[in-house]
Amino acid sequence: MTPDGALDLDPRWTVEILQKFIRTELHRTGLRDLVLGLSGGIDSAVSVYLAARAIEPSRIHACLMPYRSSSEDSLSDARAIVDDLGLDAETIDISPMVDGFEQVSHDAGRHRLGNVMARARMTLVFDRSMHHRALVLGTSNKTELLLGYGTLHGDLASALNPIGDLYKTQVRTLAEYLGVPESVRVKPPSADLWPDQTDEADLGFSYAEVDRLLGLLIDARASRATAIEDGFAPDLVDRVTRTITRSQFKRRLPIIAKISMRTIGWDFRYPRDWMT
Amino acid sequence: MRDIRVAMAQIAPRLGDVEANLETHLEIAGKARAAGCDLVVFPELSLTGYLLADQVPEVALQLDDPRLETLRHASLECDLLVGLVEDAPGHRFHNVAAYFSGGRLIHTHRKLHLPTYGLFQEGREFAAGDRVRHVQTRWGPAGVLVCEDLWHMPCAWLLAQQGAEVIFVLSNGPTRGARPGREITSNAVWRELLQTTAQFQTTWMVYVNRVGCEDGLTFGGGSLLVDPFGRVAHEAPALDEDFAVIEIKDEILRRARTVYPLLRDENIELVQRELERLRRLRYDLPRPADVEG
Numbered sequence: 001m002t003p004d005g006a007l008d009l010d011p012r013w014t015v016e017i018l019q020k021f022i023r024t025e026l027h028r029t030g031l032r033d034l035v036l037g038l039s040g041g042i043d044s045a046v047s048v049y050l051a052a053r054a055i056e057p058s059r060i061h062a063c064l065m066p067y068r069s070s071s072e073d074s075l076s077d078a079r080a081i082v083d084d085l086g087l088d089a090e091t092i093d094i095s096p097m098v099d100g101f102e103q104v105s106h107d108a109g110r111h112r113l114g115n116v117m118a119r120a121r122m123t124l125v126f127d128r129s130m131h132h133r134a135l136v137l138g139t140s141n142k143t144e145l146l147l148g149y150g151t152l153h154g155d156l157a158s159a160l161n162p163i164g165d166l167y168k169t170q171v172r173t174l175a176e177y178l179g180v181p182e183s184v185r186v187k188p189p190s191a192d193l194w195p196d197q198t199d200e201a202d203l204g205f206s207y208a209e210v211d212r213l214l215g216l217l218i219d220a221r222a223s224r225a226t227a228i229e230d231g232f233a234p235d236l237v238d239r240v241t242r243t244i245t246r247s248q249f250k251r252r253l254p255i256i257a258k259i260s261m262r263t264i265g266w267d268f269r270y271p272r273d274w275m276t
Numbered sequence: 277m278r279d280i281r282v283a284m285a286q287i288a289p290r291l292g293d294v295e296a297n298l299e300t301h302l303e304i305a306g307k308a309r310a311a312g313c314d315l316v317v318f319p320e321l322s323l324t325g326y327l328l329a330d331q332v333p334e335v336a337l338q339l340d341d342p343r344l345e346t347l348r349h350a351s352l353e354c355d356l357l358v359g360l361v362e363d364a365p366g367h368r369f370h371n372v373a374a375y376f377s378g379g380r381l382i383h384t385h386r387k388l389h390l391p392t393y394g395l396f397q398e399g400r401e402f403a404a405g406d407r408v409r410h411v412q413t414r415w416g417p418a419g420v421l422v423c424e425d426l427w428h429m430p431c432a433w434l435l436a437q438q439g440a441e442v443i444f445v446l447s448n449g450p451t452r453g454a455r456p457g458r459e460i461t462s463n464a465v466w467r468e469l470l471q472t473t474a475q476f477q478t479t480w481m482v483y484v485n486r487v488g489c490e491d492g493l494t495f496g497g498g499s500l501l502v503d504p505f506g507r508v509a510h511e512a513p514a515l516d517e518d519f520a521v522i523e524i525k526d527e528i529l530r531r532a533r534t535v536y537p538l539l540r541d542e543n544i545e546l547v548q549r550e551l552e553r554l555r556r557l558r559y560d561l562p563r564p565a566d567v568e569g
Binding site: 006008009010013014017020021024025165267268269271273274275276 | 288291292293327329330331451454455456457458459460488489490491492494514515
């Protein structure tokens with residue numbers, strides 16, 4: 001029997017479902033094109049490899065958006081993906097946008113500036129979405145969504161997210177199946193907001209470990225006691241649980257104060273695919 | 277029953293668009309008729325789509341609605357089993373499977389069990405049905421269930437006890453899980469449930485599930501014909517639209533019921549007594565007065 005919360009995945013069926021999801025959800029809006037920010041990391045790579053199976057690669061517009069201090073490898077990895085799939089792509093240096101922000105806001109430390117970079121990229125991607133008449137493809141995985149490890153209205157913003165129900169470990173499984181270049185798959189995950197940043201150093205634990213814990217706590221709905229019995233340190237369980245709780249606001253639309261008899265979000269209830 | 281040919285219409289209904297879905301139904305009914313079918317079966321909510329939420333009253337139809345005339349008419353040549361939202365007397369909205377035959381609506385089944393847990397919110401949207409009745413069709417006795425109903429064993433049991441020889445299950449099953457060696461997990465789970473039900477009730481099971489996506493849900497397809505021995509006789513592909521013509525034979529039903537005379541041996545008196553006792557315990561009802569000697 002498979003253990004509760006196990007993360008092993010059948011890549012073939014997962015890819016079938018996600019391809020169908022991308023194609024159906026795109027076409028029902030009446031649009032034919034997708035746009036996304038391609039960082040050279042594994043998440044945006046998997047999103048775009050899935051998209052390239054769902055629609056014509058020439059209808060996918062990849063934005064490569066380096067900042068002055070971004071790693072050269074990120075850009076060359078992103079370019080390799082563009083070439084491999086035959087995507088439409090443009091490279092835009094976001095440094096002047098971030099410089100402009102710094103001119104009006106002098107005291108931002110590197111964390112705030114990191115958020116500004118993420119939002120500068122979001123601004124460009126959404127602008128291109130209007131230009132190309134394209135939907136924005138999301139690239140946030142389930143691990144970062146649950147841990148709130150993303151910038152609100154930055155990299156978390158999208159219209160369609162094919163990988164939002166896949167943990168980082170599962171994204172890796174798919175990456176291999178989809179033929180994502182090895183250099184993208186083996187490098188340590190990084191937001192690349194400053195030199196030598198890595199996700200695992202930021203978070204303080206490895207994806208392999210936290211994904212197993214999340215699989216247990218979230219997917220299998222196991223209790224704290226069960227997680228500890230399974231060998232997870234109580235400190236880690238508590239820290240992860242707190243992180244999930246505190247980042248809930250990043251997973252929801254703004255809350256609206258109820259005044260009327262029918263309020264958006266409460267009793268005005270339609271799916272997003274309403275009338276499509 | 278007599279032998280029949282049945283078309284399984286594994287479609288992706290348009291959400292909230294009854295007119296467009298009616299057209300699709302008529303087109304497919306024409307195809308079924310051309311293929312010499314006695315009946316064509318559509319998925320749950322095939323006229324409306326699934327994630328209706330506040331659209332429920334907008335797509336609900338009274339059963340004498342003139343828009344259903346085309347379906348009634350089409351059933352002169354080939355029976356139709358479709359899913360819709362019924363605007364029932366008192367304006368209670370039911371998730372319904374409707375059986376059209378010979379130009380008339382001859383049977384409706386109102387979904388009994390409305391899943392309201394996990395990703396499902398049906399208890400918010402619909403009124404629950406409260407009866408299980410088989411239907412005597414032109415070709416023999418049948419039963420109709422909708423999706424979650426099959427997860428409650430008494431539903432199929434009650435239909436079989438009333439004489440149903442074929443049980444139709446109209447479904448909107450979303451995909452959940454994709455484990456190695458387990459294909460789409462939810463499809464495998466449905467198959468096991470249907471095979472087990474067929475074995476327990478020694479009935480033919482016809483399961484028609486929808487495909488397509490609504491918001492982030494993808495519906496699994498994988499419609500099935502299971503024979504009264506519990507063997508899969510036909511399986512439609514997962515995820516894609518499909519139209520399949522299947523044959524349901526009385527001879528196999530007869531053999532299964534000969535080899536496994538489970539229906540003959542059912543003891544409904546025993547079930548009745550135990551249910552009475554359970555009911556008394558659960559609701560703390562008084563014992564019936566002792567019979568005077």
